[in-house]
Amino acid sequence: MTTTVLAKQATRISAAEAAALVRSGMWLDYGFGMGQPDMFDRALAERRDELSDVKIRSSLTMKPRPTHDCDPDGGHFHWFSWHFSAYDRRRHDAGRCNYIPMNFGEAPDYYRRFIDPVDIVVLKTCPMDADGMFNFGGAATYQRAVVERAKRVIVEVCEAMPYCFGPDNGVHVSEVDHIIDGDGEAIPEIGNPAPTEVDRMVAARIVAEIADGSCLQIGIGGMPNAVCTTLKDSGVRDLGIHTEMMTDGIIELYDAGLVTGAHKSLDRGRMVFTFAAGSRRQYEAINRNPDALCYPVDYTNLPHNIMQNERTVSINNTTQIDLQGQAASESDGHRHLSGTGGQLQFVRGAYASHGGKSFLCLSSTYDKRGDRRSRIVLNLTSGNVVTTPRTDTMYVVTEYGMVNLKGKSVAERAKALISIAHPDFREGLERQARDHGLIPKGLSLA
Ligand SMILES: CC(=O)SCCNC(=O)CCNC(=O)[C@H](O)C(C)(C)COP(=O)(O)OP(=O)(O)OC[C@H]1O[C@@H](n2cnc3c(N)ncnc32)[C@H](O)[C@@H]1OP(=O)(O)O
Numbered sequence: 144m145t146t147t148v149l150a151k152q153a154t155r156i157s158a159a160e161a162a163a164l165v166r167s168g169m170w171l172d173y174g175f176g177m178g179q180p181d182m183f184d185r186a187l188a189e190r191r192d193e194l195s196d197v198k199i200r201s202s203l204t205m206k207p208r209p210t211h212d213c214d215p216d217g218g219h220f221h222w223f224s225w226h227f228s229a230y231d232r233r234r235h236d237a238g239r240c241n242y243i244p245m246n247f248g249e250a251p252d253y254y255r256r257f258i259d260p261v262d263i264v265v266l267k268t269c270p271m272d273a274d275g276m277f278n279f280g281g282a283a284t285y286q287r288a289v290v291e292r293a294k295r296v297i298v299e300v301c302e303a304m305p306y307c308f309g310p311d312n313g314v315h316v317s318e319v320d321h322i323i324d325g326d327g328e329a330i331p332e333i334g335n336p337a338p339t340e341v342d343r344m345v346a347a348r349i350v351a352e353i354a355d356g357s358c359l360q361i362g363i364g365g366m367p368n369a370v371c372t373t374l375k376d377s378g379v380r381d382l383g384i385h386t387e388m389m390t391d392g393i394i395e396l397y398d399a400g401l402v403t404g405a406h407k408s409l410d411r412g413r414m415v416f417t418f419a420a421g422s423r424r425q426y427e428a429i430n431r432n433p434d435a436l437c438y439p440v441d442y443t444n445l446p447h448n449i450m451q452n453e454r455t456v457s458i459n460n461t462t463q464i465d466l467q468g469q470a471a472s473e474s475d476g477h478r479h480l481s482g483t484g485g486q487l488q489f490v491r492g493a494y495a496s497h498g499g500k501s502f503l504c505l506s507s508t509y510d511k512r513g514d515r516r517s518r519i520v521l522n523l524t525s526g527n528v529v530t531t532p533r534t535d536t537m538y539v540v541t542e543y544g545m546v547n548l549k550g551k552s553v554a555e556r557a558k559a560l561i562s563i564a565h566p567d568f569r570e571g572l573e574r575q576a577r578d579h580g581l582i583p584k585g586l587s588l589a
Pocket residue numbers: 229232361362363364365366387388459460461462463472473474475480481482483484485486489509518530
């Protein structure tokens with residue numbers, strides 16, 4: 144038997160009319176990052192006292208949300224996030240946001256296979272194009288899968304949304320129930336703090352490992368971005384980009400003519416990403432740019448796709464690593480900071496790529512309320528979540544050096560990691576490693 148999917152008849156409604164469709168207990172999905180709706184969220188917050196237990200799922204909130212802020216004690220709106228921004232982190236600290244663990248590249252499959260149909264999805268999109276498509280802008284991620292699983296699809300159109308080319312980066316008018324005419328509000332930007340001296344030292348070590356024709360994935364955070372700044376003056380050419388997040392650093396390399404993608408096997412000549420977050424300049428650069436393709440995350444982040452480009456180099460931040468090489472990149476004990484995101488999938492994809500390398504970088508110490516601690520530790524902080532298991536960790540880089548853990552025994556790993564810890568902590572770490580049998584008695588390693 145064949146199933147016929149009937150085209151919907153999209154109607155134009157106001158944000159208040161759209162918000163009036165919400166009932167207590169419903170599950171809503173908002174777009175990812177820059178795809179979160181503004182007018183709808185404001186209108187929904189206005190209905191706070193009529194509603195209870197409305198669940199809103201999204202990721203990487205880039206600006207304050209009225210439905211978060213109007214409900215300090217909870218009970219009306221509950222937020223769930225696949226990946227925390229600094230704002231989501233504060234809301235989680237206040238007990239008002241809950242993390243959903245994911246390997247980012249698997250998220251579309253979670254919607255298609257495991258998550259109950261979504262009551263309403265509300266996405267900020269570009270205005271409808273000549274083909275009847277509402278482009279997702281720099282937020283392809285898992286949005287197509289949510290549209291497929293949503294009982295009702297609402298788009299809030301925004302003139303300021305960058306229009307990004309790429310397969311499946313949009314929803315057709317025949318799949319849309321309602322259109323809200325947006326107010327053209329600017330897309331939120333995220334800043335890039337200037338690289339610190341430590342960021343520069345770490346970046347210099349990684350850049351020395353990047354060859355002409357390498358294909359880069361640049362992770363979220365200050366250190367990976369410093370790598371781009373350092374790469375600009377390194378003389379390296381013909382870089383490729385197959386990444387998860389489009390960053391300002393990547394656009395700087397593109398603007399400098401260092402990104403040609405000439406050696407890529409997959410999407411030769413194109414930069415491939417699944418979401419964008421950064422400055423206005425970045426949004427201008429990806430807008431209607433055929434060199435920049437925004438794909439769903441189950442294309443960008445699956446290791447069997449990542450590996451197809453030779454010399455893939457994956458560069459990600461971590462917050463703490465133990466002496467066996469388990470990297471905790473997303474939490475501080477039970478305090479959730481960010482998310483697994485694409486870290487593990489890119490680490491695996493880079494390893495599988497011919498000549499590929501993955502780098503986990505961190506400063507050797509972290510100051511917590513005036514107390515300087517080593518980020519390289521015998522035991523991860525109690526409650527900390529392992530983002531990259533020891534078996535997957537390859538290169539680890541601090542301002543004191545770079546070590547490769549692949550093929551190393553537990554004792555060699557401990558020794559290698561101690562060698563790149565801050566000098567003030569090395570003796571103590573060595574003692575702990577021996578006391579706990581990580582380095583057997585009598586074994587002397589260079
Ligand atoms: C898009 C892609 O990136 S693809 C795949 C990459 N994804 C990942 O690697 C996911 C995991 N990684 C991450 O989320 C980030 O890289 C991070 C959190 C590790 C670092 O990001 P940055 O923006 O450089 O971190 P930043 O220094 O601002 O720290 C973020 C928070 O973590 C806290 N933090 C950082 N390190 C530690 C630590 N060792 N112990 C405790 N807390 C820490 C900071 O205090 C800050 O919290 P605050 O806002 O309350 O002050």
